[in-house]
Amino acid sequence: MSTCIDVAKRAGVSRQTVSRVINNSPNVAEETRNRVLKAIEELSYRPNMLARSLKSAKSCSVGFVICDPLNPFYIKIANSLQNRLNEYNYRLVVLFANEDVREEGNFFNYMYEQQVDIVLFTPSEYSNQIERLIQRHQTPVIQLFRKIYPTINSIKVDDTYGTYLATKELLKSGHKDILLIEPALPFETGRLEGFRQALEEFGVPYRPWMFLTLPTNGQNEATLSAYFSEHKPTAAIPVSKSIEMQLLNMLGENATQIPNDVSVIFYDDNEVANLIKVTAIDHDIEYITALIVEKLFSNLEHPERSFHSVVKPKLLHRSSVLKL
Amino acid sequence: MSTCIDVAKRAGVSRQTVSRVINNSPNVAEETRNRVLKAIEELSYRPNMLARSLKSAKSCSVGFVICDPLNPFYIKIANSLQNRLNEYNYRLVVLFANEDVREEGNFFNYMYEQQVDIVLFTPSEYSNQIERLIQRHQTPVIQLFRKIYPTINSIKVDDTYGTYLATKELLKSGHKDILLIEPALPFETGRLEGFRQALEEFGVPYRPWMFLTLPTNGQNEATLSAYFSEHKPTAAIPVSKSIEMQLLNMLGENATQIPNDVSVIFYDDNEVANLIKVTAIDHDIEYITALIVEKLFSNLEHPERSFHSVVKPKLLHRSSVLKL
DNA sequence: CTGTTAGCGCCTTCAC
DNA sequence: GTGAAGGCGCTAACAG
16 A cells, blocks of 8 residues: 555655645645646555544544344435435444444444544433443434433434324224334333324323334234234334334234225335335435434534434325235 | 543553553553553543554454445345454444445545455446456455456355246246346346256246346336236246335236236345245355355455355245235 | 644554 | 554644
């Protein structure tokens, strides 16, 4: 790997001049600049970012810890975020935590070592170890989609409103026995709140069985099947890709038709929702990532200004039914 | 951010001793080591990896350029790879190229700047720009799942064999009019070869319409619908998540049942295949990533040894049919 | 406009 | 066992 000294020698200038050229400093004679550029080209020189970051104490990179890589929503966010950040010459470093706090902690340490300028993360659960870690370092941190740490800046989707929308849609169709199914995550999502709001608005009483939480890992088809037999809901709102798939599997095995027998609204639109034509709560990925980027840079400039942004989801209506 | 000097001062030693402690050098008195560890703890000191990598000229990081982030196969690979590499104290830097060669080139430059020790990538198409880029740098590169550059080390799945397996399965059920549908990518996958091999073995003549390629971006439901009307295949092997979904959408709109009207085998098992209970070609993620990690480290040690590994896929049999 | 000096945080080498 | 010197590749600050 050639260095700026190699380039300097070849172009017959000092390395400072090389530095000026690669940083587009205006104070370089056109002729000198061309000589340097030629040398750079010939040696296929690339500046060593480690050295540059070491010197400047900023790495122009953003860390992003994703709780669940198999949920395409987060991947779409990461992808769009990366595209946007690249335009600013910033890089996104993506890490998969798989809902494991210990892994999350390791990643934080890793990012501090790598001197990322700012950390985005979807916390998996509250951990005062991680909270202390964040407090002790002055690297800014933004929690995304889950507001678990009260003192840490956050950007999230209004899940209370999302569930409210979905529930209202089902109530409007005359359903009264609706089941909300969430993964059992160790924090409040606010979805139950929106669910109950909608019920109340329609004068439908809330009964405890209407809210079911399922273990995040493992197959819950049997549980679901028993639950449906017992409580006979006419509609369901499964939350998270994994639960959606398990619910469909179970309904399929029981030869139940959607929405003929059980109406379903997905919380998170995806290709399966599109395939079987079910209505879903939809998130505007591009709008969300634009907001994240905006907040991210303003946070770098003004670390003292705290924020807790909330984005409203939409209902994506689908009517027809697919029968396979 | 505290540095090794801060720790040294606090522990009353030289920074060299601090360095020895964080690198587990045996030549440190137990008492000194404890004093240093205490200072590290108190300052929540983390070594600056930029400085360390700059000095040692290795970053202990592996770059991974993913062609298609929305294909869960690649995400599963990335996730498993990251877990394995972390055990060796290596990091995986994931980049999403979205089948864009220009993006790919940018990422290569980025990785050279970041001094990653080795690059894994799923090339999107042949580009002599990228080939030259790779040749001019001495960072090892491994192409994954697509062997596009003949001279570059590769690890891939035997797609010829995979299609052979899938086709044979359909032929065994008596199908003679089988359609293989691939995304139109600018390189040979070898799938057609396996398809024809199987046909030949069963004495079924190959007809050109049996191989269809579709544009990678955009909806092809109309094309597919017209194609099915014209050629009336009784079975299909869609390749890639996107084509699978489009095919199902089309079949659903035409109220076709699988496998009653059209038998389908997915190339790549995923949750949708599981949901609608179709047979699929399955890849052993853990086996593949173990192989990648093994080859990766042996490549770092012996850059001169070239290799082209091939992993055999399996057929995952599913029998029942889901009717939604 | 260009070159020199000094230092970012760490580690290798060689003294003591 | 421990410390001092020097340098990895780059750039800010100051000379000229």
